[in-house]
Amino acid sequence: MTPSRSPIHFTNELEVEASPETVWAVLVDPRTWPAFYPGVEHVRLLDGHHSLRLGTRFETNLAGQDVFASVQEFQPRTRIAWGGYPKASEASRAYHAWIITPTPKGSHLWTEETMRGPLWNERAKQDRQQGRHCPLGVLVSGLGQTSPAAQEVTSQLLARWDAAVLAGINSMQETGKISRRLDAKRTAAALVAAIQGGATNLMSTGSTTSLEAALDTGIDYLRQFQNTRGR
Structure with missing residues (x-):
């Protein structure tokens, strides 16, 4: 599908400290799919294949829908794409x-997702921004429980997010916005865990309630250490 002709078009990219072989192994292994996409309960390959390959047809439940799809691009360790309805x-x-x-x-990693048609248009109206369809979000959610390859990818992604949150907290402490009494490392780890849990709930159910609660609670906790007189 041509992105410019699709009303729903997502792209995302990320650097990970995992080899292309490791990432590829996660993408083509159907056993990882119940965690690869939150809400997916099954993946049934229709051609007798044990892993995804060019032309593989499959059925799954995705974004709350029973979906029929097939692998339409397949360049080992470089590019894979599937399409369906x-x-x-x-x-x-x-x-x-x-x-x-x-x-x-x-x-x-660079990922692109395009959707068009009446059903997806209606679902887009119901979800906020990318919501449950966030491509990199679904790769990480729950993935660490499936295989050593998946664990390697997941741990690298979460470590990057934890480092980014920690850097933000450290910056606020350096500038005197929050007290140095706050344990920055533990707080960063707790915030990432809470946000990831809320994001998983969002992608599974479409509801932002848990994610909003996690963000609000985290911000409220940081405010308890807010300085009013500088450092």
Whole structure:
């Protein structure tokens, strides 16, 4: 599907300290899919294949819909894409591509998802921004429980997020906005865990309630250490 002609178009990218082989193993292994996409309960390959390959047809439940899809691009350790439609609306199409580029420290991940048609248009109105469809969000959520390869990718992603939150807290302490009495490392770890849990709930149910509660609680906790007289 041409992105410029699709009303719903997501792209995202991230650097991870995991080899292209590790990332590829996660993407093509159907056993990881119940965690690979939150809300997915099954993946049934229809051609007798044990892993995804070019032309593999499969059925799954995705974004709350029973979906029929097939692998339409397949360049080992470099690019994979699948496309299909929800059984409830064959006029509604979706296409999801992943590009993996090796880097000195691991891999650069770039993902693109396009959707069009009446069913997806209606779902987009109900979800906030990317919501449950966030491509990199679904890769991480729950993935660490599936295989050593998945654990490696997940741990690297979460470590990056934890470092970013920690850097923000340290910056606020350096500038005197919050007290140095706050344990920055423990707080950063707790915030990432809470936000990830809320994001998982969002992608599974479409509700932002848990994510909003996690953000509000985290901000309220930081405010308890707010300085009113400088450092």
